[in-house]
Amino acid sequence: MKLAVFFSDWRRTEETFDRLKADKLGVILVENGIYHAVVREGGKESPVLSKAGATFYALTDDVETRGFTAANISSKVKLVSYADIVDLIMNDYEKTAWL
């Protein structure tokens, strides 16, 4: 299964996330979920970004709304637009989950 997981908040959801398994996994950071791409607590990246084999995306609008730029984003994360997210849902992943 090709699964796209949306993170919309900074709240801790790794327990659920850890249990998710997919042949292809995409993590799309939106709304306050984009903080997973920029915050380094104690110098460490968010545990979300340590998911093995996953591809990470963050919505540019939500990144910029919160005062960040591409320079603040983890190198693991690709910035995407709403149009890109539609294409990811329609072309790259079969199922979605919202955490």
Place this chain on the structure above:
Amino acid sequence: MAELTIGAFPSLVGSMSLDFAFKLAETAMVKGHKVNFWLSGNAVMMAKKGQKAFKDYSHLEKRMKEMIAKGIEITVCEACAEARGYHKEDVPEGMKRASMDWYLAKTVKTDRLLHIGGE
């Protein structure tokens, strides 16, 4: 063209997810996809016409009407609306009310489903 069904439960005020859902739906339509939109739980706040647009509050009624005019199918959970005091006469033009069966039927036949839970 493919079919995307979005089920949204978050409220209009106090949550960013409903704004996200509308922007995503609008973008999908622009890209030529058919979009079905189910509003349930506190998202049925959209089932009240005549909402005033304040500067610092989310206001989606105008955008929703424009999207309905372009062919999006927006349906609200009838029971959720009635439970919150929103009646048939309150519904904005073009919006439908139905039972959960409508959403379930869409989830079975749609190409892609995005279910956005509530608060």
